Amino acid sequence: MNSIKSISLLILVVMFADYESLIVLDYQKKIAANNAFPLSLIQPTPARLKAECLAVCNKRFERKDERTLRAFFGEGGDKGASLQAINRCDVDKFRPLNNFLKESTGTTDPKNIELLAWLIDFKDRPFELGKKYIVNRLGEPKRPEDIPVGKTGRTPGAVIGQSKGSQTKVRMAIIAVVTLIIVSGVTYLLRTNKPSAPSLTGREACMFWAEDHYQPISCAQKLENIQVIALDSERINHFRKITRSDTITPSAVGSVWYVKYRGNMEYYTSGGYHPTDLRLRLLPITDYIIRKHIHSDQEAGQISK
Numbered sequence: 001m002n003s004i005k006s007i008s009l010l011i012l013v014v015m016f017a018d019y020e021s022l023i024v025l026d027y028q029k030k031i032a033a034n035n036a037f038p039l040s041l042i043q044p045t046p047a048r049l050k051a052e053c054l055a056v057c058n059k060r061f062e063r064k065d066e067r068t069l070r071a072f073f074g075e076g077g078d079k080g081a082s083l084q085a086i087n088r089c090d091v092d093k094f095r096p097l098n099n100f101l102k103e104s105t106g107t108t109d110p111k112n113i114e115l116l117a118w119l120i121d122f123k124d125r126p127f128e129l130g131k132k133y134i135v136n137r138l139g140e141p142k143r144p145e146d147i148p149v150g151k152t153g154r155t156p157g158a159v160i161g162q163s164k165g166s167q168t169k170v171r172m173a174i175i176a177v178v179t180l181i182i183v184s185g186v187t188y189l190l191r192t193n194k195p196s197a198p199s200l201t202g203r204e205a206c207m208f209w210a211e212d213h214y215q216p217i218s219c220a221q222k223l224e225n226i227q228v229i230a231l232d233s234e235r236i237n238h239f240r241k242i243t244r245s246d247t248i249t250p251s252a253v254g255s256v257w258y259v260k261y262r263g264n265m266e267y268y269t270s271g272g273y274h275p276t277d278l279r280l281r282l283l284p285i286t287d288y289i290i291r292k293h294i295h296s297d298q299e300a301g302q303i304s305k
Contacts, residue, residue: 016110017281018133021271022124023117025284027101030120041119044101046094049119053086056119068114068126103289106259106280207231209275212241227276235270242267245294250287257282258289265293 030037038055040048057069061079069076073089076082097115100108110127117125124133206219206228214236217228242248245267248256257271259282266274267285274280 015129015131015133016113016127017273019124019127020110020113020281021284022133023113023120023122026122027116027120028284028286041101044098046091046098049094049098050086050089050091052119053089053115054083056121057082057086060121064126065118068111068118071111072115103283103286106283205231207236212243214239214275235272239268239270239272239275241275242269248285248290248294250290252285252290253287254284256285258285258293259283265289 027041031042038052040052057079061082066076066082069082069085072093073082073085075085096108097112100112101116114126116122124131207214207216207230208223208226208228209215214232216231216236217223219228242256245265248267255269257268259266259268259274259280261274261277261280268282271282271284273282
């Protein structure tokens, strides 16, 4: 029973990560393209977010958003009750969402993501278990019917240019491997002698993180201290840690992801989750992050010289 619950939770986490990525990308796209986007969302504060909630609820209250409003404000039901609940809500309750929008945190509670979807009028809200949320390689939302048949490839947290059938097969393969691991209770450990090259022979079904890339490995091979996960050829071929941040320019927006890990900024060539800490979701890099964490560091280094 515990194994079934664990599998269900894993499926939910993977699907919600795709949904969250679409919302974040929609938010960034609307800020960049829409001059009429509210100041409360462009330059948010907890107080401004509360005021925007009141304005949105008064302007476009919809029945489909009742669950979101109840989850965040604790009560509601109709427009009047929801407005009263928002009015009574403490401003500090908006602080986690405010920090997330300012990219002070890499993760936030799902109820904050759902509130953001409501505030920006995200079309495919609220989250539905079993529904496909698809993002292409450049981060532009795509509908299942728009995806050309025959293209495959997946990174955790973002489904890239797949047909409906191929996406389902990839997800089912991942779930099957995870099920085997959970039921059997097998713990994979790394050996000190790592495989020499990431060449696939057909015998590998697992992989591990080797400093800046994924390395294929046989699931039967026992190693030490580093997590072994199911093989994903897309991650092996395309997921890399960018070890020189000075190579990242403003043109990297849409093709580079970042995360703050143990106090340091790290950059990757694909989205999804941190390779050694699956609690951390990689975020699409923005002009703000490039200016603050890359250009400022470079300028500081030049001054020190």
